[in-house]
Amino acid sequence: MKKFAPSRSNMRTPKQQRGVGTLVISLILLISMTLIAFFANKSLLFEQKTSANQMRSTTAFEAAEAGLEWATSMLNDVRYIDTNCTTVGTNTQSFRSKYLPYSAAAGFAPVSTAFPGCSMSDASGSPMLSCACPASGTSLASSNNPSFTVEFKPVNSTTLPGTTPDKESVLVTAYGCTSAVAPCVPHLLAPTEADAFQSVSVILKLRPALRSVPASAVTTGGSLQLTSAASSISNTDGDANGTLVNAGGGINSVAVAGCTGSFKDFKTTSTLPGTPWQNSMIANDTSLSALSANSDAMFNSYFGTTIAQFKASTSTKTLTNCGTVENDYDTAFKQGYRAFQTTCYFQTNKDLGTVASPIIFVTTNGLKFNGGADIYGLIYGDQATWDEVGARNGSINGAxxxxGNYCANANADYNYRGDLLKNIRGLTGTMARIPGSWKDF
Incomplete structure (x- = not known):
């Protein structure tokens, strides 16, 4: 047998064979590391995208929450606003009267075709709001910044199935958006026109300044002494039983300290048909006389608060400068205030309130009206001396x-107006959240 002898040409030296295995292993490791890096990067991208979406969603949610707080605050600000939701300049409507017009019969009638709102930014280093309060629709411009709009609806079985209608409540829904290229309103915003969209809602209920409407033209915790034969009094309101005077003490039977002049009868009296006017004079009401001994107790029976709490309300204008109290009242009334409190002696010859805008005027001092002043609304005082001198009689249209005791020594007409007193409920007071009504779905 011939032996095979390998030639030098078909033999590889160990040096020539070195590195092949290393190359294969390196390629395997490289491919493995590439695959691992690819999947790791994919997971990272997914997490980043998820985080970004979560941030946008949370931002939109917080914008909607801010919208609820903003709407509540604006509804509790009685001052008149312009189309930018500011109180600058001369305006004729408050946020509440613009979007929640009120009547005693129907309660609130929310304007559901308007969507006020704001966009938020911190370009100047501090948070800022750019707002719009249109009469209808929405005029809020598109923005890359978070924005919100609010919508008002009545509380009934249509808007909230199974809910008992409440004419003094309103359903407020706030819509929050991020980077919206269209108004942040559901029916105007396509799914692709905002990075994120959220909505939250809550029911707000009126907490009126006047909780219990008085049922008589004149109510006194003490006695009433009438010393003017030119005064008249009327109450033809069936809901109030036509009551003319309700006194904790006597009516023209007990002399009031400091009240000069003999007892006089009212010049004219008008009550419910078929009812003698004497039957509409309720004297010696022990429930009133018991309350009159305590200032807060008497006040609380009608307003549900103390005088101090009424004074602290956002819807109350406190007149503190006794030197300019009359002018301060005029300015505040033109701004939109309808509830007033003062410790100053108030003297004026101007009308207070109007039929469309009756007022609440609370004083712990005296009242004096020089000239024929017509007052529309409710006057409340711990002590009041009505001393009116002028060419024509003044009048209180409301109650x-x-x-305490009341010395009626002015030629005044006391006309009970239950309609004005009931309308005061919607013009004053505050809106408060109903517990458990908050929803984000």
Whole structure:
């Protein structure tokens, strides 16, 4: 047998064979590391995208929450606003009267075709709001910044199935958006026109300044002494039983300290048909006389608060400068205030309130009206001396409540107006959240 002898040409030296295995292993490791890096990067991208979406969603949610707080605050600000939701300049409507017009019969009638709102930015280093309060639709411009709009609806079985209608409540829904290229309103915003969209809602209920409407033209915790034969009094309101005077003490039977002049009868009296006017004079009401001994107790029976709490309300204008109290009242009334409190002696010859805008005027001092002044609304005083001198008689159209004794020595007409007193409920007071009504679905 011939032996095979390998030639030098078909033999590889160990040096020539070195590195092949290393190359294969390196390629395997490289491919493995590439695959691992690819999947790791994919997971990272997914997490980044998820985080970004979560951030946008949370931002939109917080914008909607801010919208609820903003709407509540604006509804509790009685001052008149312009189309930018500011109180600058001369305006004629408050946020509440613009979007929640009120009547005693129907309660709130929310304007559901308007969507006020704001966009938010911090370009100047501090948070800022750019707002719009249109009469209808929405005029809020598109923005890359978070924005919100609010919508108002009545509380009934249509808007909230199974809910008992409440004419003094309103359903407020706030819509929050991020980077919206269209108004942040559901029916105007396509799914692709905002990075994120959220909505939250809550029911707000009126907490009126006047909780219990008085049922008589004049109410006194003490006695009433009438010393003017030119005064008249009327109450033809069936809901109030036509009551003319309700006194904790006597009516023209007990002399009031400091009241000069003999007892006089009202010049004219008008009550429910078929009812003698004497039957509409309720004297010696022990429930009133018991309350009159305590200032807060008497006040609380009608307003549900103390005088101090009424004074602290956002819807109350406190007149503190006794030197300019009359001018301060005029300015505040033109701004939109309808509830007033003062410790100053108030003297004026101007009308207070109007039929369309009756007022609440609370004083712990005296009242004096020089000239024929017409007052529309409710006057409440711990002590009041009505001393009116002028060419024509003044009038109180609504009701007068005096905690103590009342010396009626002016030629005044006392006309009970239950309609004005009921309308005061919607013009004053605050809107508060109903517990458990908050929803984000």
């Amino acid at each position: 007068l409540i005096v905690r």
